[in-house]
Amino acid sequence: MAIGPVIEDGFYYDIDLDIQLTPEDLRKIEQRMVKLVKTAYAVEKKMTPRKKAIELFKQRGEHYKVLLLEDITDDEVGLYYHQEYIDLCRGPHVPNIRFCKAFKLTHLAGAYWRGNAKNKMLQRIYGTAWENTQALEHHLVMLAEAEKRDHRKLGKRLDLFHLQEESPGMAFWHKKGWTLFQLMEQYMRQKIHEYGYQEIRTPQVLDRTLWEKSGHWDKFSENMFTTHTENRDYAVKPMNCPGHVQVYNQALYSYRDLPLRLAEFGLCHRNEPSGTLHGLMRVRSFTQDDAHIFCTPEQIQEEVQGCIDMVFDVYQDFGFDKISIKLSTRPEQRVGSDQVWDLAENILIKILDKKYEWELQEGEGAFYGPKIEFTLTDAIGRKWQCGTVQLDFSMPERLDAHYIDTESNKQVPIMIHRAILGSLERFIGILIEQYEGNLPLWLAPTQAVVINISDTHKDYAQAIVNKLSQIGIRTENDFRNEKIGYKIREHTMQKIPLILIVGDKEVSNKTVALRLRNGEDKGSYKIDDLCTKILQTIKEKSLADLSTHF
Numbered sequence: 001m002a003i004g005p006v007i008e009d010g011f012y013y014d015i016d017l018d019i020q021l022t023p024e025d026l027r028k029i030e031q032r033m034v035k036l037v038k039t040a041y042a043v044e045k046k047m048t049p050r051k052k053a054i055e056l057f058k059q060r061g062e063h064y065k066v067l068l069l070e071d072i073t074d075d076e077v078g079l080y081y082h083q084e085y086i087d088l089c090r091g092p093h094v095p096n097i098r099f100c101k102a103f104k105l106t107h108l109a110g111a112y113w114r115g116n117a118k119n120k121m122l123q124r125i126y127g128t129a130w131e132n133t134q135a136l137e138h139h140l141v142m143l144a145e146a147e148k149r150d151h152r153k154l155g156k157r158l159d160l161f162h163l164q165e166e167s168p169g170m171a172f173w174h175k176k177g178w179t180l181f182q183l184m185e186q187y188m189r190q191k192i193h194e195y196g197y198q199e200i201r202t203p204q205v206l207d208r209t210l211w212e213k214s215g216h217w218d219k220f221s222e223n224m225f226t227t228h229t230e231n232r233d234y235a236v237k238p239m240n241c242p243g244h245v246q247v248y249n250q251a252l253y254s255y256r257d258l259p260l261r262l263a264e265f266g267l268c269h270r271n272e273p274s275g276t277l278h279g280l281m282r283v284r285s286f287t288q289d290d291a292h293i294f295c296t297p298e299q300i301q302e303e304v305q306g307c308i309d310m311v312f313d314v315y316q317d318f319g320f321d322k323i324s325i326k327l328s329t330r331p332e333q334r335v336g337s338d339q340v341w342d343l344a345e346n347i348l349i350k351i352l353d354k355k356y357e358w359e360l361q362e363g364e365g366a367f368y369g370p371k372i373e374f375t376l377t378d379a380i381g382r383k384w385q386c387g388t389v390q391l392d393f394s395m396p397e398r399l400d401a402h403y404i405d406t407e408s409n410k411q412v413p414i415m416i417h418r419a420i421l422g423s424l425e426r427f428i429g430i431l432i433e434q435y436e437g438n439l440p441l442w443l444a445p446t447q448a449v450v451i452n453i454s455d456t457h458k459d460y461a462q463a464i465v466n467k468l469s470q471i472g473i474r475t476e477n478d479f480r481n482e483k484i485g486y487k488i489r490e491h492t493m494q495k496i497p498l499i500l501i502v503g504d505k506e507v508s509n510k511t512v513a514l515r516l517r518n519g520e521d522k523g524s525y526k527i528d529d530l531c532t533k534i535l536q537t538i539k540e541k542s543l544a545d546l547s548t549h550f
Helices: 023-039 050-059 063-071 133-148 151-157 175-194 208-214 216-223 241-248 297-317 338-355 424-434 455-470 484-493 504-509 527-539
Strands: 010-015 044-049 076-081 086-088 102-112 121-130 205-207 226-229 232-236 260-269 285-295 323-328 359-361 371-377 383-392 414-423 448-452 475-478 498-502 511-516 521-526
Touching: 010 102, 023 102, 044 050, 050 063, 050 076, 050 086, 063 086, 102 133, 121 133, 151 424, 175 260, 175 285, 175 297, 175 414, 175 424, 205 208, 208 216, 208 232, 208 241, 241 260, 241 285, 241 414, 285 297, 285 424, 297 323, 297 338, 297 371, 297 383, 297 414, 323 338, 338 383, 383 424, 414 424, 448 455, 448 484, 455 475, 455 498, 455 504, 455 527, 484 498, 498 504, 504 511, 504 521, 511 527, 521 527
Parallel strands: 323 359, 448 475, 448 498
Antiparallel strands: 010 121, 044 076, 076 086, 102 121, 205 232, 226 232, 260 285, 285 414, 323 371, 371 383, 383 414, 498 511, 511 521
8 A cells, every 4th residue: 555645526545556456346345345334443543653653564564654654754643543454644534434435436547656657656546435425426427527528538539639658748639629729829819919918939948057047947857858969958948937038138128118028829848747647637748828027016016917807808708707716825945035925925915805805825836936826617616727827026036137217227127927728738628628529619620511412512512611711610511422410410429510501492592501519400591691690609709509699
């Protein structure tokens, strides 16, 4: 037995086992758990000297527990005595096993010991436990709903992207998926122009000395991909901020030139442990909608507020209206004086206190400054932390950034780091699951498909495809020699919003028959009238059911 912590909505235990566990094994383990619960044995905690606990687990052959104990500095540790097992845990545990009635072992996974790929791969059993059967059943329904919405399955089924072992944690985007990616990027590009940003592009690979100077090498080097050539060490960038400071440093700005807002769709790479990778949600290669604002102290509040406004503006367009805010304060490992941290944290608290409800996360800030985190709630109640606004008094000074103040003296600008979507890849994964693949019309990679009933209708159908495409509606044709019902079902399964059908009647009347992806038959439309409705729905970025528009 290795380690088994509580996680959100459940728990897991990592186990070093000679045999490979199967779902059938989980059912057998559950049956054994049910029998143990019926014995109603007491769970006893004994505070034990650490050295004695080490000897105990050595005698029991518990190698992993010994390693955990060797890292603990407390003189005493808590050991929990169960009917069949002694475990090391901070606790608390239930006083009697009879309280553990509503539980389910959910799935298996692999996990490296301590998350390090150089260590042995362990088997991880996931489970969940609740206060009563009703709560458990509700949670399992939500898990089933989440399974149905799984972006990895939908991504493959809808031909959006795929992942493969030869490039772990890095997506292969297919035509439709890349169209969606570009739509997201174009949308954010329009937003950054609205909010007064300049879009830039910085290199993928930067010399190690720059990462050392910025402070990232000390805090982040084990998560960086590195390379070496011509007697120089380089790192593939895990974030964009040092590069943005280099762009800023190419000119000497006056206070009149600030704030300067630099934005980039920066491709970043982080060497995440393989056991943590999960579709588009946790990757090694991702594109940040990243920006850095260089400003004077007097401009901080207005600029931070502008970032917050942008977060709520963007999330609303994508259909997320439940947004929670947390403030993460200074971590143990950090740069900058306590005085600077006091100032930065107090500024963010003052801004948040004016009009927002927020929670405090002590010690969770970035190493260079406190941050505001924005978490959205999706259609089935899951929470996703996406956007951040971080206040940084340290990095500009470390990287020699300056501006000229009103007295003609050099000053160090304040740097605000901000990301709205966070990672485009991850946000696309969230959107796929939010809408179960039924993306709003304005975001759908293919917005309409035109289907002919027979070859005699092909020319008229192609003319409709051409007309829709010319006015910017993403349209495909399906002129295959297949039955019309088969073609309709296939495009419905592909979740294409608008299915336009052409037969003798439509050719004669110069119309099209419209079906929606939910199977609803909307009857005949004059093509010009339909184009007007489609364009209006796209322009509004409507999130409402298509039935309300057609």
